[in-house]
Amino acid sequence: MTRLSEKEVLKIIQDIFEEKSIQISMDSSAENTEDWDSLTQINIITELDEALDGKVGELEEMAEADSMKKIFQILKDNSLI
Numbered sequence: 623m624t625r626l627s628e629k630e631v632l633k634i635i636q637d638i639f640e641e642k643s644i645q646i647s648m649d650s651s652a653e654n655t656e657d658w659d660s661l662t663q664i665n666i667i668t669e670l671d672e673a674l675d676g677k678v679g680e681l682e683e684m685a686e687a688d689s690m691k692k693i694f695q696i697l698k699d700n701s702l703i
Contacts, residue, residue: 624675626703628694634669635690638662651689663688674702 626634636646644656652658667685670693671678678684681700687693697703 624673624677625701626673626697628703630673631670631694631697631703632690634673635666635693638665638669646690648690648694651691653688658688666693670697677702 632646632648639646639655639657639662646655650658652663663685667678670684677700678697681696683696684693687696694703
């Protein structure tokens, strides 16, 4: 099974926001991060899904993961990091 390090996950998500010059940290969320909207959420899921061989797309709770902490917790709970 493919697993990513926490650093790799953070880089994948940072790359999504990089075009907009937005810095992402473990405290980032849709609530406090400009441009983290539903389209960005889809991009996060898609990019992580690609990196993890389609495993993220199977996780329904990812659609509600609107913060870095939630994303990391879901990935940890499913042994993907």
